[in-house]
Amino acid sequence: MARSTKKAAPTIQRPPAEILHALELQKLQERDGKDPRPANWVLTPRSILDFILGNTALGIEPKFVGSRNSIERCIVSLATNRGLMxxxxxxxxxxxxxxxxxxxxxxxxxxxxxxxxxxTEDTMKYSWNYALLLAEGASDRSLVPAPLHRGMVAGKIVRFEEITRCPLEIQDTMLSILSDRVMAIPELPDEGRNLYAQMGFNVIATANSRDRGVNEMSAALKRRFNFETIVPINNLPRELELVQRQTDALLAQSNIPISLQPELTELLVTTFHELRTGKTTDGKSLEPLTTVMSTAEAVSVGHAAGIHGFYYNDGQVAAQHLVQSLLGSAIKDSQDDVKKLGHYFDRVVKDKPGEHWQQYYAARKYL
Ligand SMILES: Nc1ncnc2c1ncn2[C@@H]1O[C@H](COP(=O)(O)OP(=O)(O)O)[C@@H](O)[C@H]1O
Ligand SMILES: [Mg+2]
Known part of the structure; x- marks a missing residue:
């Protein structure tokens, strides 16, 4: 069993990227010096690309796996007067x-x-401290800013997660903010009624293409965003590397001093990859599952299997722990998919060469 170097256990469960990677951001900022960049941006577009995709020469770790062109387009969109979807x-x-x-x-x-x-609009724009509102009336002091207000004042990026899950009228609140870059606050006295966004303010929205939502979004709102489609990783070696890196990082964070053996990572990622694409590496076609076999799910299966093996199997993670975690972490409640997974073991796993694949096949009894 490979032992990874022990790190002090952090106390914040999930530090945001700017805290987790503070040293990298600082290094990039120093390199940027006074190089030109969009107004109010902390880094130059070149450094943001390095921050996301990694730069070995600078010691910046790769984070997102995707095409450079797509990330470049995202960064460019955010420097324009449209949001990014x-x-x-x-x-x-x-x-x-x-x-x-x-x-x-x-x-x-x-x-x-x-x-x-x-x-609601309150949770997007602003609300009031009612004690102060009653005592002093509407003022900057009694106003409690929400993310859009704060982003407009500070000239920062506001993230709008799963925007299409909001009712349409709430989505359309974004129209004037994105086109005129102003938020009306009718309760405030004259001079405070219009909040104009500072340079640097923009919006990144995310939307799930499995929800019908994107089709229902108003044409007016769509026009105010540049769209970028994010596709699953289609390169098996790169997915292997990412899942290994992220699973090990999560295990270290959970105080588990082991890393997932590369043979187990191979079982895990190959299974996800083949079931997602509906094709095996040697060209057989498979019945697609209704469950989304995403890379994010593969990482959580690896994490759970690591914890399981470490505590209940003398620190040894085995193929059976992967199989057991596949059910709870990925397949969840679909009986149909459990059956299809069984077929996958009988038709595909059974014939794969190597002892680890055979142990994996033997562990199908846990399905
Ligand atoms: N292309 C990728 N690059 C980096 N991590 C990825 C990639 N695809 C999936 N992941 C995994 O997905 C996790 C994040 O998923 P998340 O951002 O919540 O997905 P979404 O918002 O699309 O549902 C990452 O922490 C990582 O484990
Ligand atoms: Mg998401």
Whole structure:
């Protein structure tokens, strides 16, 4: 069992990208010096690209796996007067990419609106401290800013997660903010009624293409965003590398001093890859699952299997722990998919060469 170097356990469960990668951001900022960049941006577009895709010469770790062109287009969009809309299947790292973009552009990825059926204008724009409102009336002091207000004042990026889950009229609140870059606050006295956005303010929205939502979004709102489709990683070696890196990082964070053996990572990622694409590496076609077999799910299966093996199998992670975690972490409640997974073991796993594949096949009894 490979033992990874032990790191002190962090106490914040999930530090935002700008805290987790503070040293990298600082290094890039120093390299940028006074180089030209869009007004109010912390880094130059070149450095933001390096921050996201990695730069070995500078010691910047790769984070998002995707095409350079697509990331360049995202960064360019955010320097224009349109927002950026990331669309794609669940688990393709749309939220993660928007976090990295915000951290690289303005050093703050926390101005986030979570879109849901219950999202209200208050939680997007501003609300009031009612005690102060009653005592002093509407003023800057009694106003409690929400992410859009704060982003407009500070000239920062605001993230709008799952925008299409909001009712249409709530989505359309974004229209004037994105086109005129102004927020009306009718309650305030004259001079405060219009909040004009500072340079650097922009919006990154994400939307899940499995929801019907994107089609229903108003044409007016669509026009105010540049769209970028985020696709699942289609390169097996790159997916292997990413899942290994992220699973090990999560295990270290959970105080588990082991890393997933590369043979197990291979089983895990190959299974996800083949079931997602509906094709095996040797060209057999498979029945597609209704479950989304995303890279994000593969990482959580690896993480759970690592914890399982470490605590209940004398620190040894085995193929059976992957199989057990596949059910709870990925397949969840679809009986149909459990059956299809069984077929996958009988038709595909059974014939794969190597002892680890055979142990994996033997572990199908846990399905
Ligand atoms: N192309 C990718 N690059 C980096 N991580 C990815 C990629 N695709 C999936 N992931 C995994 O997905 C996780 C983030 O998923 P998330 O941003 O919540 O997805 P989404 O918002 O698209 O549903 C990452 O932490 C990583 O484990
Ligand atoms: Mg998301």
């Amino acid at each position: 990331l669309i794609g299947e669940p688990g393709t790292a749309k939220s993660y990419l928007s976090e990295l973009l915000a951290a690289g552009i303005c050093g703050d990825s926390t101005l986030t609106i979570q879109g849901s059926a219950g999202t």
